[in-house]
Amino acid sequence: MTAISKSKCGKCGNAFNDDELYFQKHSGTKFCKECFIKDTKRKVRKNLGKNILKNHITIGVGISGGKDSLVMAHILNEFFNQIPNSKIVGIMVNEGIEGFRNDGIEKGIKFCEEYGIEYHIVTFSEYIDSDLDSIVAIAKEKNMTMNPCSFCGVIRRKILNRVAIEKGCDYLAIGHNLDDISQAVMMNYIEGDIKKLAILGKSSQSDKFVKRIKPLSKIPEEEVKLFADILEMDYHKEPCPYSCLSYRSEVSDIIDTLEEKHAGAMYSIVAGYERLLEYLEVPESVSICEKCGEPSALKICKVCSFLKDLGLEENSKF
Ligand SMILES: [Zn+2]
Ligand SMILES: [Zn+2]
Incomplete structure (x- = not known):
């Protein structure tokens, strides 16, 4: 039987089985679930x-x-x-x-x-x-x-x-x-x-x-x-x-x-x-977009021009 290794949570200090801890690589800290x-x-x-x-x-x-x-x-x-x-x-x-x-x-x-x-x-x-x-x-x-x-x-x-x-x-x-x-x-x-x-x-x-x-x-x-x-x-x-x-x-x-x-x-x-x-x-x-009135870098915003190309502009609520 192999012994289960235990380690401490880096925050609360309690000991846990290794598989119950999350190792946060960038901080080098082991966390228990709660912490x-x-x-x-x-x-x-x-x-x-x-x-x-x-x-x-x-x-x-x-x-x-x-x-x-x-x-x-x-x-x-x-x-x-x-x-x-x-x-x-x-x-x-x-x-x-x-x-x-x-x-x-x-x-x-x-x-x-x-x-x-x-x-x-x-x-x-x-x-x-x-x-x-x-x-x-x-x-x-x-x-x-x-x-x-x-x-x-x-x-x-x-x-x-x-x-x-x-x-x-x-x-x-x-x-x-x-x-x-x-x-x-x-x-x-x-x-x-x-x-x-x-x-x-x-x-x-x-x-x-x-x-x-x-x-x-x-x-x-x-x-x-x-x-x-x-x-x-x-x-x-x-x-x-x-x-x-x-x-x-x-x-x-x-x-x-x-x-x-x-x-x-x-x-x-x-x-x-x-x-x-x-x-x-x-x-x-x-x-301002000429169609929907929202600020836009272009005369007609991206959404409105998409809808126009698709032929969907008539029923759009924008
Ligand atoms: Zn903890
Ligand atoms: Zn628009």
Whole structure:
């Protein structure tokens, strides 16, 4: 019989079997489950800061039913439950992807009902009179080169923003984790897209946009998953059938290799970027989209021009 080796948790000092501890490579700390959960919440709290964690704040939380959005909602809900007159509101957007999105929405509804969180479900159809599956079909028919992910992304963003405004939200929380952000930063570096790099990190000052926050931006994906698994959270695991993230996954592989060899590389990519942001000027979108009236760098914003190309502009509510 082999003896099970025991080690101490670096936080509480209690001894655990090695397989019960999580070793955080970049900090060199071993965590027991309880201390890991506590430490993750501490980091999120620190990331949010006192300006957000206060009275009379409503946070719209984009919920997809995946681990990131549910872990984020779990932590925010716990924080805001303790603050008088502040709350979180779940917002789910159903793009209409057959056989995919419904499970995510179901998981999201189950979560919100269990936690007693107010939630709203909106669909692409309500806003643009069409869903993503139909749009992909129309684009194919019209021989348009369209990347479903980028189309879906801009529409979802616009809808989330609209609902957050309607519900009186002060902030809109998006569940991007450290991996997502380091990938986005690296992609923009590699493409030399400084404008996008600046926009990525700074919020628009326009009152037509609810300020976006990313509470999990300092938590690696691995730890978000661990958090969800320790708490036995029931989240949607399938990848989107349209996921055409080949370039992003190449960048992700490079960062993972770096992280493997140099623990903490992912953190420094994001930390260095944040320092750089202080020197970057955000291009203020001076013009207003002629169709939807929202600030846009172009005469007609990306969403409106997509819809025009697809022949869907007439029934659009934007
Ligand atoms: Zn511990
Ligand atoms: Zn527009």
